[in-house]
Amino acid sequence: MTTTSPAAGSGTTGDGAPFLSVRDLRVHFSTEDGVVRAVDGLSFDVRRGRTLGIVGESGSGKSVATQAVLGLHDPARTTVSGTIDLDGQELITAGERALERLRGDKVAMIFQDPLTALSPYHTIGRQIGESFRKHRVASRREARDRAVEMLGKVGIPHPRLRVDDYPHQFSGGMRQRVMIAMALVCDPDLLIADEPTTALDVTVQAQILDLLLDLQREFGSAIIMITHDLGVVSRVSDDLVVMYAGRAVERGTVREVLRAPRHPYTWGLLTSMPRLRGDVGQDLVPIAGTPPSLLAPPPGCPFEPRCAFSTEVTGDVSCATDRPALSGTRDAACHLDPEQKRALFTERIQPRLR
Ligand SMILES: Nc1ncnc2c1ncn2[C@@H]1O[C@H](COP(=O)(O)OP(=O)(O)OP(=O)(O)O)[C@@H](O)[C@H]1O
Numbered sequence: 352m353t354t355t356s357p358a359a360g361s362g363t364t365g366d367g368a369p370f371l372s373v374r375d376l377r378v379h380f381s382t383e384d385g386v387v388r389a390v391d392g393l394s395f396d397v398r399r400g401r402t403l404g405i406v407g408e409s410g411s412g413k414s415v416a417t418q419a420v421l422g423l424h425d426p427a428r429t430t431v432s433g434t435i436d437l438d439g440q441e442l443i444t445a446g447e448r449a450l451e452r453l454r455g456d457k458v459a460m461i462f463q464d465p466l467t468a469l470s471p472y473h474t475i476g477r478q479i480g481e482s483f484r485k486h487r488v489a490s491r492r493e494a495r496d497r498a499v500e501m502l503g504k505v506g507i508p509h510p511r512l513r514v515d516d517y518p519h520q521f522s523g524g525m526r527q528r529v530m531i532a533m534a535l536v537c538d539p540d541l542l543i544a545d546e547p548t549t550a551l552d553v554t555v556q557a558q559i560l561d562l563l564l565d566l567q568r569e570f571g572s573a574i575i576m577i578t579h580d581l582g583v584v585s586r587v588s589d590d591l592v593v594m595y596a597g598r599a600v601e602r603g604t605v606r607e608v609l610r611a612p613r614h615p616y617t618w619g620l621l622t623s624m625p626r627l628r629g630d631v632g633q634d635l636v637p638i639a640g641t642p643p644s645l646l647a648p649p650p651g652c653p654f655e656p657r658c659a660f661s662t663e664v665t666g667d668v669s670c671a672t673d674r675p676a677l678s679g680t681r682d683a684a685c686h687l688d689p690e691q692k693r694a695l696f697t698e699r700i701q702p703r704l705r
């Protein structure tokens with residue numbers, strides 16, 4: 352257990368070897384209609400004690416990518432390639448038994464929908480206790496005590512009385528706390544939180560996010576926070592990956608990406624999000640158009656058909672046919688040149704964010 356270990360690399364510099372390193376990840380599903388390229392060349396790092404936010408519209412591949420870390424895809428219908436290095440262990444080629452040992456122990460996941468992840472037929476004490484006993488030697492009694500302790504930690508009032516309740520006896524926010532208690536019961540080194548607060552009202556959402564941050568401070572875990580919401584990201588994350596159509600289009604620290612975003616898709620997200628702007632202005636503009644088909648993605652930039660700036664690209668590259676690359680820890684996959692991006696953002700986007 353790593354309960355008391357200091358958060359290695361948790362300073363603001365983020366140096367030190369990444370705890371999780373994903374390179375060129377591809378997750379392709381075989382379907383009746385053809386191959387769905389849900390994740391198609393995604394790379395990112397997560398450092399100990401730091402939180403990586405992953406944002407992107409619905410269907411951009413956030414859940415599919417992170418579920419691949421836990422080896423949750425059906426191998427009969429899914430091709431997963433690339434590398435997923437977790438603290439020196441390669442997970443794509445790891446066998447089911449090795450993955451089974453990791454899940455819930457070194458890596459835990461809070462799923463998008465707590466009702467599908469919790470069984471309605473067992474008390475929450477039993478479910479949290481069983482997650483504990485799967486990886487730790489403990490009697491039923493000890494596991495129950497641990498469940499009570501975790502319920503207390505996540506702020507469930509009267510944990511001793513609530514431990515024998517069933518999931519349906521809890522409100523949505525409380526159920527989400529139960530999920531967090533279950534995910535953290537073995538002190539995971541990496542916590543993947545898939546939209547942990549989307550279904551909750553704003554106040555409860557804020558409480559849950561604060562809770563995750565407190566627990567991170569206490570346990571020094573790394574967190575991947577998946578969300579639609581740049582407001583959530585700016586609140587809890589250190590680093591950020593912006594996903595579009597199965598790939599990363601921009602990445603950097605949260606500060607870098609939110610203060611000086613370099614990809615037209617990120618600009619679109621920023622101008623379409625009310626919460627980050629602190630108001631619900633009339634000039635909120637949703638990004639026009641829809642994401643490309645993942646069955647036959649365009650050869651060039653996947654955002655090109657929706658991009659208002661592709662006509663400004665100069666030189667002999669074509670957004671429609673040449674795929675822009677992403678390199679380094681701070682970059683955007685876009686053919687506009689850096690000076691042009693800065694000018695466009697300052698002149699055309701920033702005024703709309705005030
Ligand atoms: N088992 C599957 N078979 C075929 N396609 C799938 C499968 N699972 C997911 N997909 C497709 O992969 C794409 C990415 O899905 P994913 O669930 O990762 O999106 P997401 O970014 O998490 O979206 P949301 O914000 O709505 O949760 C979607 O187009 C989805 O329809």
Ligand SMILES: [Mg+2]
Binds near residue numbers: 545
């Ligand atoms: Mg999802």
